[in-house]
Each structure stands twice: as structure tokens, then as C-alpha cells.
Amino acid sequence: xxxATNLTKTYHTGHLKLDxxxxxxMHVKTGEFVAITGKSGSGKSTLLYQLSCLDHPxxxxxxxxxxxxxxxxxxQRSLFRLNTLGYVFQxxxxxxxxSAIENVMIPLLMQGNxxxxxxxxxVQALTQVGLADKLNNLPSQLSGGQQQRVSIxxxxxxxxxxxxxxxxxxxxxxxxxxxxxxxFKQLHDQGQTILMVTHEDEYAKQADRILTLQDGVFV
Amino acid sequence: xxxxxxxxxxNIKVGxxxxxxxxxxxxxxxxxxxxxxxxxxxxxxxxxxxILVGLPAGVITANREQYTGDVFLTPLDTQDTIQNSxxxxxxxxxxxxxxxxxxxxxxxAKIEANFYQTLQSDQLPDVVNGKLLGINPDKEDSLxxxxxxxxxxxxxxxxxxxxxxxxTGLLEQYSTDNTGLPNVHIGDKLRLTVGQNTxxxxxxxxLDTKAQGFTGVILMPDHQVQSMLxxxxxxxxxIAIRSVNGTTPEQIKQTLNANQIDQYATxxxxxxxxxxxxQDIAATFSILGNIIGSIGLVVxxxxxxxxxxxxxxxxxxxxxxxxxxxxxxxxxEWSYIFQSLFYATIGSLIATIIIFTLLIPYFDANPxxxxxxxxxxxxxxxxxxxxxxxLLIATLAAGYFPARMVVNQNTLDSILGRQ
Numbered sequence: 001x002x003x004a005t006n007l008t009k010t011y012h013t014g015h016l017k018l019d020x021x022x023x024x025x026m027h028v029k030t031g032e033f034v035a036i037t038g039k040s041g042s043g044k045s046t047l048l049y050q051l052s053c054l055d056h057p058x059x060x061x062x063x064x065x066x067x068x069x070x071x072x073x074x075x076q077r078s079l080f081r082l083n084t085l086g087y088v089f090q091x092x093x094x095x096x097x098x099s100a101i102e103n104v105m106i107p108l109l110m111q112g113n114x115x116x117x118x119x120x121x122x123v124q125a126l127t128q129v130g131l132a133d134k135l136n137n138l139p140s141q142l143s144g145g146q147q148q149r150v151s152i153x154x155x156x157x158x159x160x161x162x163x164x165x166x167x168x169x170x171x172x173x174x175x176x177x178x179x180x181x182x183x184f185k186q187l188h189d190q191g192q193t194i195l196m197v198t199h200e201d202e203y204a205k206q207a208d209r210i211l212t213l214q215d216g217v218f219v
Numbered sequence: 220x221x222x223x224x225x226x227x228x229x230n231i232k233v234g235x236x237x238x239x240x241x242x243x244x245x246x247x248x249x250x251x252x253x254x255x256x257x258x259x260x261x262x263x264x265x266x267x268x269x270i271l272v273g274l275p276a277g278v279i280t281a282n283r284e285q286y287t288g289d290v291f292l293t294p295l296d297t298q299d300t301i302q303n304s305x306x307x308x309x310x311x312x313x314x315x316x317x318x319x320x321x322x323x324x325x326x327x328a329k330i331e332a333n334f335y336q337t338l339q340s341d342q343l344p345d346v347v348n349g350k351l352l353g354i355n356p357d358k359e360d361s362l363x364x365x366x367x368x369x370x371x372x373x374x375x376x377x378x379x380x381x382x383x384x385x386x387t388g389l390l391e392q393y394s395t396d397n398t399g400l401p402n403v404h405i406g407d408k409l410r411l412t413v414g415q416n417t418x419x420x421x422x423x424x425x426l427d428t429k430a431q432g433f434t435g436v437i438l439m440p441d442h443q444v445q446s447m448l449x450x451x452x453x454x455x456x457x458i459a460i461r462s463v464n465g466t467t468p469e470q471i472k473q474t475l476n477a478n479q480i481d482q483y484a485t486x487x488x489x490x491x492x493x494x495x496x497x498q499d500i501a502a503t504f505s506i507l508g509n510i511i512g513s514i515g516l517v518v519x520x521x522x523x524x525x526x527x528x529x530x531x532x533x534x535x536x537x538x539x540x541x542x543x544x545x546x547x548x549x550x551x552e553w554s555y556i557f558q559s560l561f562y563a564t565i566g567s568l569i570a571t572i573i574i575f576t577l578l579i580p581y582f583d584a585n586p587x588x589x590x591x592x593x594x595x596x597x598x599x600x601x602x603x604x605x606x607x608x609x610l611l612i613a614t615l616a617a618g619y620f621p622a623r624m625v626v627n628q629n630t631l632d633s634i635l636g637r638q
Contacts, residue, residue: 054543054634075547078542078546081545082546083545087543087544089634093536093537093634096537098240102236106237106544109229109233110229110550112229154544
């Protein structure tokens with residue numbers, strides 16, 4: 001499903017050169033739940049950004065389901081993210097002026113679905129994460145855990161091939177975090193490929209496999 | 220091409236979806252303020268220009284309604300009076316498209332006030348020069364409603380003898396620079412000299428109109444002026460014609476030409492008879508109005524630009540998130556365009572309602588009192604629609620560019636709040 005070869009990412013700040021990822025190789029199988037851990041500054045989120053088409057590596061190749069995403073142009077990457085990937089951000093990243101169902105509908109509308117179709121699929125996704133009774137609530141009317149579940153529903157609404165989650169439990173209490181991870185497990189059980197970045201070893205253990213990053217390389 | 224159209228269609232739908240919700244759930248005070256600014260901008264665009272072009276329009280209207288009528292006849296260049304005046308008047312009266320006419324005698328005159336007082340050796344008599352106009356009071360009033368412009372005393376009647384109405388421009392008590400005849404009151408005796416003829420007349424009333432043609436006039440019944448000017452051939456100097464409803468001045472002029480009246484008189488529509496300086500003023504004010512309107516349009520565009528830019532930059536993170544989850548940048552730009560158009564449309568609509576239900580009726584009832592005209596607010600539905608269209612176009616551009624600037628920023632930097 002995901003294959004990265006000799007992946008590097010270097011940031012240049014003035015005269016300073018910072019090698020964040022140093023020639024990584026990794027492979028994620030279809031249906032696998034992989035957790036990426038490491039201390040702060042180890043490059044976990046940077047790796048996720050490269051794999052999820054949000055950023056461009058300095059060198060190396062990344063294949064997602066046989067598509068070399070490193071060669072895609074800007075609009076192609078956007079379309080690829082829309083149709084193939086799902087993303088759960090650290091701080092929920094919901095649009096405050098859209099209700100729960102509208103936040104989930106947006107990418108579905110962008111795929112060309114009618115409003116009725118998008119609404120139907122959004123209801124299904126929100127039901128799947130246990131928020132069928134919160135469809136018309138604005139993010140400000142939802143708890144942190146509920147907002148994160150809406151974020152998950154938005155990410156899975158278009159049936160992505162891969163679900164990326166960047167520190168999804170960072171802003172949640174432990175009980176809510178466990179509930180969220182339970183949602184991930186259920187999705188995984190349904191065959192969803194998940195790549196999750198976390199600095200919590202306890203949560204990483206929920207995954208099939210743990211990859212630990214240290215100073216830009218896997219240990 | 221089809222793919223591009225399909226994608227554009229989706230972008231517009233998603234943009235609309237986002238814009239509607241942003242407006243519905245946005246801060247009401249912010250939205251109201253933006254709409255208020257757009258309303259003021261549109262008012263500036265329409266009303267300032269409307270007053271500027273309304274000033275010369277007021278002059279033109281006053282001239283038409285109070286002096287020249289719809290069509291104005293004057294002597295041919297080589298003549299002092301309209302040739303065969305009685306025949307011409309009879310011909311005109313028979314035309315079915317003519318509602319009424321006023322034939323006027325005109326001549327230069329000198330008028331003295333307080334002439335019966337003994338003057339000191341170093342005193343000068345109170346004398347002004349004016350224009351003597353002989354009118355049929357009833358027909359004149361039918362054409363120009365002149366009696367409504369009497370500010371003191373009474374209007375003339377047909378049988379008046381040695382009675383006159385003076386324009387307030389001849390009188391010191393109505394001037395701002397102490398020129399004119401001093402101490403003239405209703406009922407006073409004045410000495411009127413026309414050529415070799417001198418008569419003592421009684422002041423019956425004072426006239427105050429904005430029509431340039433009546434500035435500095437002394438009005439008397441036509442039969443008496445005809446005698447004073449020795450018009451034994453009844454040679455008239457002016458014929459003002461009012462047409463029936465639905466007939467244009469050009470049509471009247473064509474009819475008169477067809478009846479060969481142009482052999483006896485110069486025939487002009489009310490616009491053609493305007494002094495050239497008024498036409499120049501009208502053209503200049505129109506240009507000024509367009510310049511001021513254009514400045515207003517630029518100000519409106521800058522306002523929208525700033526509003527949308529601030530809106531977009533404060534939502535940079537959410538724009539990044541939208542792009543991150545695969546929303547096309549064009550869809551996001553469309554949402555800002557729709558929001559801009561919403562503000563401009565509502566603002567223009569409110570301003571238009573204010574203009575047509577409040578301002579125009581107000582200015583019609585209470586025109587601005589300028590010395591040379593009544594300042595009216597000249598606004599037409601067509602002109603307003605054009606200006607609304609221009610504002611929408613300016614707003615569209617002003618909403619698009621700042622949105623594009625923010626949307627084009629790096630997606631990840633926007634999400635993470637990096638510069």
C-alpha cells in the first residue's frame with residue numbers, strides 16, 4: 001500500500017541546514033495499522049506530511065497504491081488527497097462555521113457527489129463514529145472527543161485507501177483518547193489502513209506495528 | 220474542456236456551499252458593518268454624481284419649465300423680431316401637438332426708483348438697466364406657471380395698465396452685494412424708459428425664478444409693451460411652446476419646419492436654446508460626476524479587498540485545512556467571491572431602496588437652493604443599474620485577488636501557522 005524509498009527531508013533556515021529525515025525506507029501493507037513514535041523533534045510529523053502528500057520530500061520516492069506521489073503536480077496531489085487519503089489532524093481542524101455533518105460533507109461534495117448523496121454518506125460516517133445524534137451541532141457545541149470523532153468521520157467519509165492521523169489524542173483526556181483509539185481499532189478491523197503518529201507509547205501499542213523514529217532514522 | 224467545465228461546476232457548488240454557511244453563521248455585527256460600508260459606498264457612487272449632474276439638469280429643467288418651453292422661437296439672425304409674427308402664432312396655435320404658447324415682446328429698458336426725490340448734487344439717481352418683457356399674463360402662466368414664482372405682491376392680469384413685476388435680481392433688498400434698486404416696495408412708482416418712451420409704472424409684484432431668461436426682467440402686459448416698443452407690425456421677440464404629452468420637442472420642431480415657419484424664425488428645442496456655457500457646465504459636471512464616481516468605485520474595491528484579505532488571513536489555517544483534505548483552491552476562492560458579491564449586492568440593494576424611496580422624493584420636495592438652479596438629485600433606474608453592475612464587478616475582482624493571495628500560500632505552512 002505505502003512504500004517509501006530513501007526518503008529525506010531537509011529544511012534550510014538562512015545558513016542553517018536541518019536534516020529531519022535521513023534516507024528512510026518503509027513499507028505499510030494494505031489493512032495494516034502502523035504507529036510512528038519518537039521523541040519530540042524526531043521527525044514523526046514530518047514523515048507523516050511527506051507520506052500524506054501535504055509536503056514534498058527533498059529526495060526519495062513514495063508510492064501509495066502504485067501511484068508515485070512524489071511526481072504528482074500540485075493539483076494532482078490535491079485530487080489524490082481528496083480521493084485516496086484521509087487525514088485526522090491533531091487539533092480536530094473542523095471548520096467552525098460548518099456543522100458536524102457539513103464538515104463531513106465538504107470533501108464528498110468536492111468529489112462531485114450531489115448534496116443528497118453527500119449528506120447520506122456523511123450520516124453513515126458520523127453514525128459509524130457514534131455521533132448520529134450530533135449531526136447539526138457546530139464544533140463549538142461539541143466536546144473535544146466528539147470533535148475529533150467528527151474529524152475521523154470526515155477522513156473516512158470518502159472511503160480512503162489510507163487514513164493518516166497526526167497525534168489524534170494530543171488534546172484529549174485519557175478516557176476520551178482510549179475511546180478514540182477504540183474507533184481506530186474498529187476501522188482497522190473493517191480493513192482500513194491506518195498510519196498514526198503518537199508520542200504516547202501506550203497508545204502506540206494498539207497498532208499492529210510500531211515504527212520508532214530517532215534523529216530522522218528508524219531505530 | 221468537459222473535465223474543466225465539470226471541475227469548475229464542482230468548485231462553484233462547493234464555494235457556494237461554504238459561502239452560504241459562512242454568511243449565515245458569521246458574526247452578525249461584522250457582516251452588518253461590511254454591508255453598511257458597501258451601502259455608503261454605493262450611495263456615494265450614485266448620490267454624489269446625481270447631485271453634481273442634477274445641478275446643470277436643474278438649470279436646464281428650470282429653463283425649460285419656466286422660460287423656453289419645449290420649443291423656443293427667436294428672430295432670425297438678420298432680423299430684430301420674428302417675421303410675420305401674427306401669422307406664425309396662428310399657425311402654431313392650430314397644431315394639434317401644441318398645448319400652449321407664450322408670445323413675448325422684449326426690449327432693453329432703464330428703470331429708475333425714487334426718482335421723485337430731490338437729489339443732492341453729489342447723488343446719483345437709483346437706476347438699473349433691465350430687460351422689458353411684454354407677456355400675455357394668462358398664456359404665460361399657462362406655459363410656465365409664472366404666477367407661482369411671485370414672492371411679493373401679485374401677478375399681472377391682462378387688463379393691467381402701467382403695472383409691472385420686477386425680477387428680484389433688480390432689487391437691492393434681494394441682492395447679496397448691495398447692487399440693484401434700493402428701497403423699492405410693492406406699490407412704489409418707478410420710471411421706465413424704453414428707447415424714447417418713458418412711463419411711470421407701479422410695482423405690482425416681485426418675481427424670483429431660477430430661469431436665466433427671466434433674470435433682470437421687468438414684466439408688463441404685452442399690449443402695453445408693444446406700444447412702448449413701437450411694434451406696429453406686432454413683431455414678437457420670443458415664442459415659447461409647450462407640447463402635448465407624448466410629443467417630443469424634436470417632433471414639434473420638425474412640424475414647424477414642415478410648415479415653413481423656419482423662414483420667419485429660428486426654431487430650437489429647449490436644449491438647443493440653452494446658452495453654450497450651460498451646456499459646457501453640464502458636460503463638465505457630468506465628467507466630474509464620473510470622476511468622483513470612479514474614485515468611489517476604487518474606494519469600494521479597496522474596502523472589499525481589505526475586508527476579504529483580513530477575513531482570509533485570519534482563516535488561513537482553515538483554508539490550509541480545506542486544501543489539506545483535498546478541497547480545490549478554486550472552490551475556496553469562489554466562496555470568497557460569493558461572500559464579496561453578497562456584501563455588495565445587499566449593500567447596493569439597501570442603498571437603492573433609500574435612494575428611490577427617500578432621497579429622490581426628499582430632493583424633489585426640497586431641492587437644494589442654489590442661486591442659478593434648484594439642485595435636484597438626478598438618478599435614473601438605468602444609471603443606477605449600471606453603477607450597481609460596476610460595483611459588483613469591482614467587488615468581484617476585489618474579493619478574488621486577496622482570496623487568491625491567501626489560498627496560494629503553502630498548505631502545510633497555513634495549517635501549522637508557519638510564515
